[in-house]
Amino acid sequence: MTTAAAHLRIRINALPVEVEAGATLFGVRAAHKPDADVAILNGFPLAEDRVLADGDEVVLIRRGERPSADELRAQMVSRHGPGVHEKVERACIGIAGCGGLGSAVAVALARTGVGRLVLVDFDVVEPSNLNRQQFFVDQLGEPKVRALKANLERINPYIAVEAIDRRLTLENIPETFAACDVVAECFDNPAMKRDIVLAMRRALPDTPLVTVSGIAGTGPSNAIRTRRAFRNVWVVGDGESAAQPGRGLLAPRVGIAASHQANKVLRLILGEHDTED
C-alpha cells in the first residue's frame, strides 16, 4: 500500500502548479524554467534557495524573454482581481486623438489589458509633444498612431491595436468608432470636441463618450473632475482652463485628466453606466 505524497499548491508565474512537499525554489526553477535568470518568491528576488510552502507565489524570469499570452494574462488576472479582466479583455475602446490625453489613456488601458484599442490621429510626433505625450525622442516625425501602437506593444503584445492615420470629422467619426464599446474624446481642438459629441449622439447614441474640457495650466489638481454632461456623455476637466498663450498644457494636469478619463472608461466597461462620475 502506498500513501499519496503530500502536495503543495503554489503558483509559478501566476499559473497554479502542484509540487511535492519539501520542494525548493531552485528545484522548481530547474524543473519548470531552468534558463530563468531571476527567481522571485512572494515578491522578493532571492539568490539563495528556499523550501517552498503551500500558497507560495513563484515568478521565474529570463531577462529579455516575452512571457506567453497565458502567463501574462494570469499575472494580470491576479493583479486585477476577479471579474475585472474577463470584461476588460473583451472590450473595444476608441481613442479619438493620440496627443497628451489619448497617448496616456491608451497606455493606461493597455496596462489594464483592454482587448482592443482603436487609435485615431492624423498628426506626427513633434519635439513640443514630448513635454506631456507618451512618445520618445527616437519617434520624432513618426505618425502618432504608429508610434503609439509600437509603445503599447512593448507594454502588452497580446492586445489588438488598430492604428488609423486619419483626420476625424463630423462625417467619419461614426464609421470609425462603430465597433467600439466606449469612446474617449482626446482632441486638442475645441471644435472637434464639440463635433464628436454631436456625431456620437446622432449616429451612435448608445456608445458612451468620455470627453475633456479645461485641463491647461498649473491650476489645482482637485479642480479636475469627472461629471455626466449629457445622456451617455461625461466630461472631465475644470470646464474653464483653455490652452492659450501663457497657459500651456503640462504633463501633470493633462495626466490627471487622462487618468480620470481612463478610469471612467474602465468603469463603463465594468457596467457602471448610470453613475454621475
Next chain:
Amino acid sequence: MKVRLNGVDEVLDGEMTLDELVARLGIEPTNLVIELNGAVLSREEWPAHSVHEGDAIEMVRFVGGG
C-alpha cells in the same frame, strides 16, 4: 417659467429659442453644445427650438487642450 438648467432650477421670463436663451445668459456660443430634454442640438439648430416650462437644459462649452 421654470426650467432645469445644468441640474439647477431657474426661472426664465417667458418662452424663447435656444439661441435667445444663450444670448440672455451671456454665454459664449462657440463650441457650446446644448441638450434639450435629452436631444443634443448644434448651434444651427438652436433657433428652431424653444424652451418651455419644465424643460431640462444641459449646456457644455468645450475649451481647447488635449
